[in-house]
Amino acid sequence: MGRDRHTRIILVLLLLTAFTLITLNLRQGSASPAGDLRRLGAGVFGPLERVTAAVVRPISGAWQDVTSLGSKNRTIATLTRENEQLRTELRTSALARARAAQLDALLHLAGLGQYKIVPAQVIAIAPAQGFSWTATIDAGSRDGIAPEMTVLDGQGLVGRVRSVTSSTATVVLAIDPSTKVAIRMGGSLQIGVVQGNGLGPMTLQLLDPRASLVPGDPLVTLGSTGGRPYVAGVPIGTVDRVALTPGTLTREATVTPYVDFTALYLVGVVVQPPRTDPRFALVPPRPTPTPTATPTPTASASPGATPTPTASASLGASSSANPSPRSTGG
Amino acid sequence: MRWRQVALDVALVVTALVVELVVLARLHLPGATPDLLLVVVVALALAHGPRHGMAVGFGAGLALDLAPPTVTPLGQWALVFCVVGFLVGRARGEVERSVWVPFLIVAIAAAGEVLGFAALSVIFGEHGVGLSRLTVLVVTGVAYDLVLTPFVLPVVTRLAARLEPGGGPR
Numbered sequence: 001m002g003r004d005r006h007t008r009i010i011l012v013l014l015l016l017t018a019f020t021l022i023t024l025n026l027r028q029g030s031a032s033p034a035g036d037l038r039r040l041g042a043g044v045f046g047p048l049e050r051v052t053a054a055v056v057r058p059i060s061g062a063w064q065d066v067t068s069l070g071s072k073n074r075t076i077a078t079l080t081r082e083n084e085q086l087r088t089e090l091r092t093s094a095l096a097r098a099r100a101a102q103l104d105a106l107l108h109l110a111g112l113g114q115y116k117i118v119p120a121q122v123i124a125i126a127p128a129q130g131f132s133w134t135a136t137i138d139a140g141s142r143d144g145i146a147p148e149m150t151v152l153d154g155q156g157l158v159g160r161v162r163s164v165t166s167s168t169a170t171v172v173l174a175i176d177p178s179t180k181v182a183i184r185m186g187g188s189l190q191i192g193v194v195q196g197n198g199l200g201p202m203t204l205q206l207l208d209p210r211a212s213l214v215p216g217d218p219l220v221t222l223g224s225t226g227g228r229p230y231v232a233g234v235p236i237g238t239v240d241r242v243a244l245t246p247g248t249l250t251r252e253a254t255v256t257p258y259v260d261f262t263a264l265y266l267v268g269v270v271v272q273p274p275r276t277d278p279r280f281a282l283v284p285p286r287p288t289p290t291p292t293a294t295p296t297p298t299a300s301a302s303p304g305a306t307p308t309p310t311a312s313a314s315l316g317a318s319s320s321a322n323p324s325p326r327s328t329g330g
Numbered sequence: 331m332r333w334r335q336v337a338l339d340v341a342l343v344v345t346a347l348v349v350e351l352v353v354l355a356r357l358h359l360p361g362a363t364p365d366l367l368l369v370v371v372v373a374l375a376l377a378h379g380p381r382h383g384m385a386v387g388f389g390a391g392l393a394l395d396l397a398p399p400t401v402t403p404l405g406q407w408a409l410v411f412c413v414v415g416f417l418v419g420r421a422r423g424e425v426e427r428s429v430w431v432p433f434l435i436v437a438i439a440a441a442g443e444v445l446g447f448a449a450l451s452v453i454f455g456e457h458g459v460g461l462s463r464l465t466v467l468v469v470t471g472v473a474y475d476l477v478l479t480p481f482v483l484p485v486v487t488r489l490a491a492r493l494e495p496g497g498g499p500r
Binding site: 003006007010011014015017018019020021022024037038040041042044045048049052053056 | 344347348349351352353380381384385388391392393395396397403404405406408409412413416450454
């Protein structure tokens with residue numbers, strides 16, 4: 001009993017002490033003895049806490065690692081997936097860009113010539129062992145394609161349709177040795193015939209042996225009756241080298257095609273020829289008007305380089321081509 | 331013998347305090363901070379009775395008041411812990427009834443601690459004591475302290491009993 005009372009007295013004393021401390025603290029702020037006590041406490045507990053924190057930090061770091069392990073794994077998985085997607089996109093986007101550029105050029109050319117075309121992709125090329133230069137495109141009769149239609153791409157003439165299935169068509173390329181295309185010369189308006197020669201330069205024969213033939217002159221298709229197999233006005237290439245062979249009835253020259261036949265991808269099949277002959281509206285302007293003769297090795301490499309200026313240059317060609325109907329009409 | 335007891339009390343209180351401030355508070359658990367100090371005080375009070383309990387409570391509360399991040403009026407925690415230690419010590423006889431009694435005592439002590447401190451804060455004109463905040467603090471505080479109890483209480487009880495020559499709590 002006495003012990004219990006003793007306890008209560010101590011309790012009351014402690015509580016009074018606490019209250020005293022609180023009131024001291026409240027009334028005088030940090031300048032009070034309470035402030036000194038606080039500084040003492042900070043001096044004792046501060047270093048203790050620092051040491052403990054230093055000891056505990058790796059543990060708490062590990063703890064945080066453990067608790068965030070699931071989310072980190074998820075993040076890694078997500079990033080890996082994204083990375084692969086982006087990589088695939090990067091690989092395909094170059095192709096897609098090239099394809100878009102080709103389509104752009106093709107549509108540009110077709111629009112300029114007022115051709116109605118069906119775009120198609122080259123899906124197969126005949127093996128070179130067959131000595132024929134043909135390609136398969138992924139458009140067929142159900143797309144409105146019929147045999148003996150003209151095939152072109154953004155740069156110029158590709159060839160003609162030879163046979164058609166419902167969903168594919170076989171195209172004889174203009175460089176096929178069996179191909180002979182009637183042409184009209186850009187400069188002299190002379191008529192001639194261009195024959196394919198595989199990957200070598202095409203050969204040109206002009207009907208008039210006295211006609212002038214200047215390297216760099218453009219060639220377009222003359223056009224067949226009803227636009228088959230070749231519609232009129234499709235660019236073919238430029239005169240590369242003029243052969244001076246005496247004793248022949250015709251003049252011969254080699255022609256560099258505009259189309260890069262080793263990189264055929266997107267082509268268009270002309271399903272409806274224009275009502276009026278576009279003549280030379282589609283011919284890209286010659287890159288250098290220098291009439292230097294026989295740039296043989298460089299010119300054979302030039303068709304790969306020519307496509308780039310074509311798309312932008314054919315705009316200029318359309319304006320410069322406007323006088324040409326007048327000149328022919330007059 | 332008695333000095334060893336005091337030394338043990340001081341060691342336990344300081345350890346609990348530092349761990350609470352450095353580790354448990356930095357976990358940023360929702361609501362209250364797990365009050366390891368309170369559980370230690372309750373355990374010591376249950377082991378030694380009200381006299382010891384209120385002394386340890388006062389000391390622990392004062393230490394909490396003095397330890398750096400605390401900015402409460404000096405003596406406020408001391409007052410609360412003192413009363414808690416005393417009352418828990420009074421209830422030590424009930425521990426024999428069931429295994430769950432200590433948990434009930436910890437729960438009541440945790441709620442009483444939070445509410446008592448809040449009441450003092452209101453009396454002393456502190457701001458920021460809202461009813462909703464108080465509810466969250468009480469609920470989470472009780473929950474966290476109940477989680478701590480099975481880990482802390484047996485250890486402290488065993489240590490305290492080893493230093494008392496008569497054996498278990500009397």
